[in-house]
Amino acid sequence: xxxxxxxxxxxxxxxxxxxxxxxxxxxxxxxxxxxxxxxxxxxxxxxxxxxxxxxxxxxxxxxxxxxxxxxxxxxxxxxxxxxxxxxxxxxxxxxxxxxxxxxxxxxxxxxxxxxxxxxxxxxxxxxxxxxxxxxxxxxxxxxxxxxxxxxxxxxxxxxxxxxxxxxxxxxxxxxxxxxxxxxxxxxxxxxxxxxxxxxxxxxxxxxxxxxxxxxxxxxxxxxxxxxxxxxxxxxxxxxxxxxxxxxxxxxxxxxxxxxxxxxxxxxxxxxxxxxxxxxxxxxxxxxxxxxxxxxxxxxxxxxxxxxxxxxxxxxxxxxxxxxxxxxxxxxxxxxxxxxxxxxxxxxxxxxxxxxxxxxxxxxxxxxxxxxxxxxxxxxxxxxxxxxxxx
Numbered sequence: 001x002x003x004x005x006x007x008x009x010x011x012x013x014x015x016x017x018x019x020x021x022x023x024x025x026x027x028x029x030x031x032x033x034x035x036x037x038x039x040x041x042x043x044x045x046x047x048x049x050x051x052x053x054x055x056x057x058x059x060x061x062x063x064x065x066x067x068x069x070x071x072x073x074x075x076x077x078x079x080x081x082x083x084x085x086x087x088x089x090x091x092x093x094x095x096x097x098x099x100x101x102x103x104x105x106x107x108x109x110x111x112x113x114x115x116x117x118x119x120x121x122x123x124x125x126x127x128x129x130x131x132x133x134x135x136x137x138x139x140x141x142x143x144x145x146x147x148x149x150x151x152x153x154x155x156x157x158x159x160x161x162x163x164x165x166x167x168x169x170x171x172x173x174x175x176x177x178x179x180x181x182x183x184x185x186x187x188x189x190x191x192x193x194x195x196x197x198x199x200x201x202x203x204x205x206x207x208x209x210x211x212x213x214x215x216x217x218x219x220x221x222x223x224x225x226x227x228x229x230x231x232x233x234x235x236x237x238x239x240x241x242x243x244x245x246x247x248x249x250x251x252x253x254x255x256x257x258x259x260x261x262x263x264x265x266x267x268x269x270x271x272x273x274x275x276x277x278x279x280x281x282x283x284x285x286x287x288x289x290x291x292x293x294x295x296x297x298x299x300x301x302x303x304x305x306x307x308x309x310x311x312x313x314x315x316x317x318x319x320x321x322x323x324x325x326x327x328x329x330x331x332x333x334x335x336x337x338x339x340x341x342x343x344x345x346x347x348x349x350x351x352x353x354x355x356x357x358x359x360x361x362x363x364x365x366x367x368x369x370x371x372x373x374x375x376x377x378x379x380x381x382x383x384x385x386x387x388x389x390x
Contacts, residue, residue: 033045033046033390044087047080047389048390051075051387052384053071053073053385054382055070055071056069056070056380056381057381059377060377061377068162070163074159074165075106075166076155076168076387077156078167079104080106081101081102081104084098086098094127099138101121101122102118105166107165107166108165121138121181123135124136134186136183136184137183139179140178140179140184140223141179141198141199141242143179143242143261143263144225145238145242145265146265146309148267149170149175150276150322150353151324151353151367154355154363154387155353157369158172158347160295172290173309174348174349175329175349176278177289177309178289182203186200187200194229194231196229197224197225198224198226200222202221204217205221205246205299207298207300207303208300209297209300209301209340210250210252214252215248217248218247218249219247222245225240225242238266240266241262241264241265242262243260244261245259246259246284248303253338257337259282259285262280264279272316275313275314275315282307282308284305286342287331287347288345288347289309294342296345296376301340304335305333305335308332309328320356322356323354324354324355325351325352326349326350327349328349329347332345345373345374346374348372348373352367352368352369353365353367358386361389364385367381
């Protein structure tokens with residue numbers, strides 16, 4: 001199959017669809033579904049359902065060494081999800097919420113009626129003049145501001161192969177380390193002149209590669225992040241910096257090391273233009289940007305490996321359409337310890353993307369991307385899809 005010709009045809013079709021939809025204004029408002037009792041209890045239901053058609057060509061992927069072309073219907077970086085926010089009556093200046101999220105993933109080919117369901121969030125939130133405390137399962141802190149990129153945050157970004165299943169990777173391993181959804185206890189300060197600090201105790205990750213009884217992680221992982229939001233007349237700038245630290249002890253090898261990292265970044269929005277820059281360094285987390293897991297080996301192989309993640313992104317929004325370009329890298333240096341070794345790895349992802357709001361609830365999404373890696377097959381992909389928000 002002529003991938004170049006197919007790519008041009010699909011891209012042309014996408015541009016025509018986007019232009020056609022841009023001629024159809026909408027009066028529909030995305031409000032979610034709300035219920036409230038006379039006693040002051042509230043239920044707010046929101047959600048999203050993203051679906052994508054992905055045409056991709058993967059270099060030297062087949063067993064005979066040839067490229068493999070595939071067209072698949074799949075989930076994006078965010079799977080389909082529904083959120084339930086249950087609000088108790090406010091008492092003595094304290095607001096209590098129960099937050100639940102249920103997610104569903106579209107599967108790869110040859111899998112029927114087995115789409116993965118999971119609960120990513122089950123959280124008690126207590127807030128007041130003192131700030132906000134979250135207890136339960138929810139999103140992590142380290143690199144969390146970096147993850148809100150416009151390119152892959154609502155789209156697809158990096159994915160594993162022609163038959164990718166479940167949610168995709170976004171910019172995990174090509175721009176940031178994944179914060180993940182873990183049981184945790186966090187505290188967020190009130191905003192003081194735009195400045196907030198969030199810190200928490202996160203359930204630790206036990207790196208793969210040996211019996212779990214052979215790995216000790218006696219203390220939670222400590223994660224923290226400071227944000228400063230500066231409002232301007234024509235926009236805003238959000239600066240952030242954060243870090244994490246966790247200890248790992250491999251009993252049989254009498255070997256101990258730390259999973260650690262720091263990050264810094266900024267996101268600016270001025271007169272329709274957006275700019276994001278993010279950089280982080282980690283130890284014990286490899287180029288794939290997954291704590292405790294390696295896509296190319298075992299988690300213990302990442303012990304003391306030094307890695308970097310960074311990306312930059314520029315967007316421009318005009319009326320209901322956003323255009324953007326994004327580039328990022330994830331890399332690690334070769335390293336060996338008594339519990340494993342890791343090679344030099346570099347991942348890169350370049351993307352051109354567009355987002356167009358057909359209605360206040362429905363967004364058309366397009367991506368053109370090129371991915372390269374020392375550990376995964378290089379590929380080029382065209383992504384066309386939509387996301388329903390409610």
